[in-house]
Amino acid sequence: xxxxxxxxxxxxxxxxxxxxxxCREGRWRAPTAxxxxxxxxxxxxxxxxxxxxxxxxxxxxxxxPCPLVEVLESGVTEPKLTSPGADIRxxxxxxxxxxxxxxxxxxxDILGEWRDDLVTFLLGCSFTFETAMxxxxxxxxxxxxxRNVSMYRTNIPTVPAGVxxxxxxxxxxxxxxxxxxRAVQVTSRFPGVHGAPVHIGDPEVIGIRDLAHPDYGxxxxxxxxxxxxxxxxxxxxxxxxVQSKPSLMLTHSPGHMFVTDVRDExxxxx
Amino acid sequence: xxxxxxxxxxxxxxxxxxxxxxCREGRWRAPTAxxxxxxxxxxxxxxxxxxxxxxxxxxxxxxxPCPLVEVLESGVTEPKLTSPGADIRxxxxxxxxxxxxxxxxxxxDILGEWRDDLVTFLLGCSFTFETAMxxxxxxxxxxxxxRNVSMYRTNIPTVPAGVxxxxxxxxxxxxxxxxxxRAVQVTSRFPGVHGAPVHIGDPEVIGIRDLAHPDYGxxxxxxxxxxxxxxxxxxxxxxxxVQSKPSLMLTHSPGHMFVTDVRDExxxxx
Numbered sequence: 001x002x003x004x005x006x007x008x009x010x011x012x013x014x015x016x017x018x019x020x021x022x023c024r025e026g027r028w029r030a031p032t033a034x035x036x037x038x039x040x041x042x043x044x045x046x047x048x049x050x051x052x053x054x055x056x057x058x059x060x061x062x063x064x065p066c067p068l069v070e071v072l073e074s075g076v077t078e079p080k081l082t083s084p085g086a087d088i089r090x091x092x093x094x095x096x097x098x099x100x101x102x103x104x105x106x107x108x109d110i111l112g113e114w115r116d117d118l119v120t121f122l123l124g125c126s127f128t129f130e131t132a133m134x135x136x137x138x139x140x141x142x143x144x145x146x147r148n149v150s151m152y153r154t155n156i157p158t159v160p161a162g163v164x165x166x167x168x169x170x171x172x173x174x175x176x177x178x179x180x181x182r183a184v185q186v187t188s189r190f191p192g193v194h195g196a197p198v199h200i201g202d203p204e205v206i207g208i209r210d211l212a213h214p215d216y217g218x219x220x221x222x223x224x225x226x227x228x229x230x231x232x233x234x235x236x237x238x239x240x241x242v243q244s245k246p247s248l249m250l251t252h253s254p255g256h257m258f259v260t261d262v263r264d265e266x267x268x269x270x
Numbered sequence: 271x272x273x274x275x276x277x278x279x280x281x282x283x284x285x286x287x288x289x290x291x292x293c294r295e296g297r298w299r300a301p302t303a304x305x306x307x308x309x310x311x312x313x314x315x316x317x318x319x320x321x322x323x324x325x326x327x328x329x330x331x332x333x334x335p336c337p338l339v340e341v342l343e344s345g346v347t348e349p350k351l352t353s354p355g356a357d358i359r360x361x362x363x364x365x366x367x368x369x370x371x372x373x374x375x376x377x378x379d380i381l382g383e384w385r386d387d388l389v390t391f392l393l394g395c396s397f398t399f400e401t402a403m404x405x406x407x408x409x410x411x412x413x414x415x416x417r418n419v420s421m422y423r424t425n426i427p428t429v430p431a432g433v434x435x436x437x438x439x440x441x442x443x444x445x446x447x448x449x450x451x452r453a454v455q456v457t458s459r460f461p462g463v464h465g466a467p468v469h470i471g472d473p474e475v476i477g478i479r480d481l482a483h484p485d486y487g488x489x490x491x492x493x494x495x496x497x498x499x500x501x502x503x504x505x506x507x508x509x510x511x512v513q514s515k516p517s518l519m520l521t522h523s524p525g526h527m528f529v530t531d532v533r534d535e536x537x538x539x540x
Binding site for chain 1: 324327344429432461539
């Protein structure tokens with residue numbers, strides 16, 4: 001469920017509704033980074049109803065890696081609250097299908113997989129706070145270097161719930177030491193999309209041995225005078241869900257997010 | 271699920287653990303207002319597992335009236351995350367039992383009612399932000415007048431989820447006009463316990479006809495130069511739950527809250 005920043009030289013689609021329609025009609029299969037600027041993009045996790053309560057409790061207990069933006073009732077395909085008129089089965093650029101915890105395919109829609117006992121979870125994505133970071137003049141090295149953000153498994157346990165558990169996965173962004181406080185302040189305003197960092201500085205303290213070898217995404221350069229800063233990452237719930245080996249789990253493909261009609265600032269506090 | 275402030279001339283019990291033990295041993299059956307100062311007190315709602323997912327989604331969709339502090343897995347009686355060692359069946363001063371949506375009794379423990387399919391929800395309570403308001407020098411008229419806070423049904427709909435729906439219930443506190451902004455600021459820091467007001471001023475705008483006749487609690491005096499300020503209230507989820515006529519619902523008795531080990535400041539943002 002990681003958000004992946006990818007170079008996007010195509011035109012910028014300004015409207016979430018238009019972007020979703022393009023997905024639905026097969027005219028958009030690319031990553032969504034930079035599209036519909038100012039609107040909340042979300043990770044998608046769809047699970048059978050018998051796992052939904054446990055997964056919802058897992059998210060409630062772990063709000064930093066698993067910030068809930070919307071949960072749909074069993075069988076419902078329209079995220080009415082955040083994206084009226086959308087259809088979660090067709091409006092994501094690319095989907096992944098997991099069977100018994102194993103990735104079994106990547107598809108352009110999930111109409112053929114849909115069942116009335118499926119529950120859709122939309123989870124906040126760091127694109128929202130990255131927009132705020134850029135606005136505050138903070139560097140985003142993975143964007144500058146046109147790479148995916150670096151992500152690492154940590155020794156920070158999540159709080160288990162029912163069948164779900166596992167380590168927290170974090171994303172890392174190098175920040176000049178005189179801007180670290182600002183980075184904390186800016187991202188603290190967005191608790192609904194991972195919020196404040198979970199760690200600043202020495203990676204070994206949270207069980208990361210080598211920043212040059214991320215567990216997910218790409219390594220980025222860290223310059224003299226920069227501090228690695230770590231945020232809870234949306235890969236966490238996906239990793240926890242896969243580990244529980246659900247008979248069926250449907251997700252977006254990394255970087256190919258569901259774009260809502262919610263404005264980034266709507267998720268900000270104070 | 272309203273928090274009720276009641277005069278309490280007994281000694282102040284400082285420790286949540288001690289207060290819970292006194293409940294368990296039958297030595298405390300009084301309201302908890304003012305007890306264990308600085309610790310989060312919670313509304314308690316216990317529902318059968320078949321309603322728990324819908325209720326959890328209802329809370330997720332209506333975070334202002336239904337701020338989740340902890341959700342326990344089905345059958346679990348110890349709120350391990352917020353109150354290790356506690357037992358939700360014995361550690362509340364007084365409970366209410368609802369059968370098919372009708373209040374059927376008030377009891378000192380729920381050991382005899384417990385079933386393995388029951389799911390416990392702990393929801394934040396305005397006591398937390400009232401402590402912060404007092405610290406900021408804001409008046410709390412219902413405390414000054416030794417009454418229960420005034421609560422009203424509004425025309426603000428909650429966002430329905432599954433079988434749960436109903437109007438938002440609000441509590442009202444009169445605030446001098448030159449302190450209204452401060453009241454917004456202070457309570458905004460506590461989104462986990464109802465947070466910022468939902469309305470300031472004219473009660474008719476939110477469907478309240480007569481402030482002198484609250485739907486729950488007591489009327490309080492409003493002085494010249496004061497503005498009625500309205501906050502989402504924990505009666506909302508209880509009213510919504512009762513309306514769905516669950517076969518069994520167990521709650522605390524108004525004002526007789528479950529006291530956690532979580533410090534008020536732990537729920538504050540920024």
